[in-house]
Amino acid sequence: MLVPQLYLNGACSEAIELYKKAFKSEIDSIMYDSEKEPGKFVIHAEMHILGTRLMLSDSGGTNESSVDSTMEIVAVFENKEVLREAYQVINDGSETIIPMGPIFFSDCLVSFVDKFGVRWCFMV
Numbered sequence: 001m002l003v004p005q006l007y008l009n010g011a012c013s014e015a016i017e018l019y020k021k022a023f024k025s026e027i028d029s030i031m032y033d034s035e036k037e038p039g040k041f042v043i044h045a046e047m048h049i050l051g052t053r054l055m056l057s058d059s060g061g062t063n064e065s066s067v068d069s070t071m072e073i074v075a076v077f078e079n080k081e082v083l084r085e086a087y088q089v090i091n092d093g094s095e096t097i098i099p100m101g102p103i104f105f106s107d108c109l110v111s112f113v114d115k116f117g118v119r120w121c122f123m124v
Contacts, residue, residue: 003053004073007060008116012042015116016056022089023049023075033058050075072111072119080108083122090114 008015016027030045032038045056054073077083087100093115100110109123 003055005055005057005060006116006118007057008042008118010041010058011116012045012056012058013040015118016042016045016047018090018114019047019049019054022086025049028053050077072121074121074123077122077124080124083108083110083124087122090120 006012006015016030020026025047028046028048031043033041033043042056042058047054047056075086077086084100087110091112094112096110096112097119098109098111098121100108103109106123109121111119111121113119
């Protein structure tokens with residue numbers, strides 16, 4: 001099993017709230033660093049998005065983001081309407097790589113880097 005881990009450099013709590021809303025998901029577990037910022041600085045969190053476990057943390061990674069990244073998270077939605085709803089929630093502050101629309105292997109796809117520097121591809 002492969003499980004993606006996102007390092008969000010102090011923005012983990014904000015990212016969790018946005019992802020919960022975009023993907024209509026909840027946090028499975030969360031642990032905070034009581035010495036850094038009690039109740040805010042996330043050491044480890046887990047949530048399920050579209051049936052896949054995702055781990056998140058404020059520790060690790062860099063503050064840089066790039067559309068030239070060697071990795072993106074692909075979220076496959078059941079239909080265009082659900083995809084559009086999620087994208088509307090998460091789109092604010094993002095950088096579009098491929099605008100939303102049909103592509104030769106999908107009726108609807110959009111690729112972007114969200115405001116936390118995470119590269120996503122939403123598709124049906």
